[in-house]
Amino acid sequence: MIDQYDAQLSARLYAGEIDECFRFLDERATEDQHLAEYWHWRAVTHLRGGEFKEALEICCRLTRESDRFAYQMHCLSDVCAHLGLKEVALAMIEYYAHKASTVPIGAFLWRVYGWHYLGEDERVLQLSAEGVAEHSAYVLGHHQGRSAMRLNGIASGVELMHRYWSSRESRRVLFPHVDVEHYWCGERVLPAHMTLTSIASGHGDQVNWVRYAAALQALGVQIAYADGSDLNYRLAMPADEQQRDAEAMRAAGFVVTPDGALWTDPFALFTSLFPVLGYAPSTRYIEPADADLADAFVDEIRRRAGGRRCVGIFWSSCESSNNFANRSLTLPHLAPLFDGTNDIHWVIMQRGFERKRWLNDPRANDPERFTTLPDMTLAQSVAIIDRLDAFVGNDGGLSHIAGALGKRCYLFLNQVAEWRYERDPHRTPWYPTMQLVRARRLGDWADVVRKLQQHLASDMR
Numbered sequence: 213m214i215d216q217y218d219a220q221l222s223a224r225l226y227a228g229e230i231d232e233c234f235r236f237l238d239e240r241a242t243e244d245q246h247l248a249e250y251w252h253w254r255a256v257t258h259l260r261g262g263e264f265k266e267a268l269e270i271c272c273r274l275t276r277e278s279d280r281f282a283y284q285m286h287c288l289s290d291v292c293a294h295l296g297l298k299e300v301a302l303a304m305i306e307y308y309a310h311k312a313s314t315v316p317i318g319a320f321l322w323r324v325y326g327w328h329y330l331g332e333d334e335r336v337l338q339l340s341a342e343g344v345a346e347h348s349a350y351v352l353g354h355h356q357g358r359s360a361m362r363l364n365g366i367a368s369g370v371e372l373m374h375r376y377w378s379s380r381e382s383r384r385v386l387f388p389h390v391d392v393e394h395y396w397c398g399e400r401v402l403p404a405h406m407t408l409t410s411i412a413s414g415h416g417d418q419v420n421w422v423r424y425a426a427a428l429q430a431l432g433v434q435i436a437y438a439d440g441s442d443l444n445y446r447l448a449m450p451a452d453e454q455q456r457d458a459e460a461m462r463a464a465g466f467v468v469t470p471d472g473a474l475w476t477d478p479f480a481l482f483t484s485l486f487p488v489l490g491y492a493p494s495t496r497y498i499e500p501a502d503a504d505l506a507d508a509f510v511d512e513i514r515r516r517a518g519g520r521r522c523v524g525i526f527w528s529s530c531e532s533s534n535n536f537a538n539r540s541l542t543l544p545h546l547a548p549l550f551d552g553t554n555d556i557h558w559v560i561m562q563r564g565f566e567r568k569r570w571l572n573d574p575r576a577n578d579p580e581r582f583t584t585l586p587d588m589t590l591a592q593s594v595a596i597i598d599r600l601d602a603f604v605g606n607d608g609g610l611s612h613i614a615g616a617l618g619k620r621c622y623l624f625l626n627q628v629a630e631w632r633y634e635r636d637p638h639r640t641p642w643y644p645t646m647q648l649v650r651a652r653r654l655g656d657w658a659d660v661v662r663k664l665q666q667h668l669a670s671d672m673r
Contacts, residue, residue: 261565308322328359395474416612419616420482505591510596560583607625612643621643
């Protein structure tokens with residue numbers, strides 16, 4: 213039965229059905245509570261429901277008591293980063309590494325993942341892959357690239373990340389199921405047709421780096437989107453910027469053949485073309501695929517707002533299957549923001565469990581201050597964000613969309629944020645209209661909310 217946990221819980225967790233997940237786990241408790249896998253899934257369910265201390269307690273207990281289970285490291289690090297308990301996570305990583313039952317490769321991988329996740333970039337860069345298997349060496353290599361970029365800027369680590377994450381050889385090692393024969397990863401001779409396919413990336417990666425697809429288009433490559441992203445937004449890079457990028461690529465030796473077809477992915481576009489084009493900065497390089505999708509929604513929002521500024525917000529990606537708690541707020545964090553901005557009409561775009569929590573909040577019943585959008589397609593979300601006055605969000609797809617639309621937006625980050633935001637606490641070259649709101653200390657979300665209030669009070673007059 214334990215093999216059924218992923219099938220039974222993953223979709224429910226993604227939908228924010230936390231109570232249903234706990235009911236399932238309670239039903240399995242008598243039979244499975246002696247299994248580490250059971251407790252791991254219970255910790256993950258607490259994590260997705262924003263019950264971070266409960267998740268942490270289980271992860272620590274698993275680390276102490278289990279002689280073979282190790283997957284709790286991701287949940288442990290995610291929770292500790294959210295709560296600001298870096299030293300706890302580092303102590304548990306070392307505890308696990310020195311347990312008599314821990315195999316050397318287990319200790320190695322816990323340090324690679326955990327240290328990078330917690331911002332111990334210097335320690336990650338000092339690790340050696342000597343004596344480890346090929347797959348683990350590639351895991352270290354691309355994490356060292358990410359740590360270098362976070363520590364010293366993207367130019368310092370992009371080559372490492374390309375070699376160990378985006379190259380043809382790295383795809384063979386890390387993703388053996390993909391077609392490497394027809395994969396493009398930086399070759400100067402470009403095919404006439406290129407299909408953009410996401411392998412280990414999300415909507416945010418696609419939106420962030422589709423700017424490089426615009427450069428390929430300017431050279432004459434026909435771009436197709438395997439995930440249908442062109443049904444949600446279309447490229448709208450200004451002609452002079454496209455020409456700028458095309459000239460830089462020609463100068464670097466890129467040419468387009470009259471035929472041929474290959475595929476690539478957002479990370480390959482980034483690591484292949486950043487050395488040539490840099491950030492390829494643009495104030496606005498996408499637009500809604502169908503702007504009319506927003507008309508009825510925005511008309512109703514403006515009517516409710518009664519002249520107030522209309523600001524979209526999305527604060528938690530805990531429903532994602534990836535590690536997002538360290539970059540997500542919970543509704544209680546937002547109380548000072550919502551209560552202290554009477555001149556703003558908030559457009560709630562949240563999904564998952566935090567959406568359900570919001571719907572049970574008395575504020576959700578105040579139509580003059582808040583509009584809660586129904587479940588929407590991504591195309592509708594793009595069109596609505598484009599018509600709002602501003603957007604506030606965590607490091608996820610909708611914030612990238614707001615930045616790519618050239619919308620005034622505020623991206624809140626933990627002190628230890630993803631490598632693509634480097635070290636500047638306020639701005640990112642990727643999005644000229646985006647204000648970064650970074651916590652001064654790990655997990656200090658009260659500081660983030662205070663800064664958001666200040667920006668919204670002064671920037672949008």
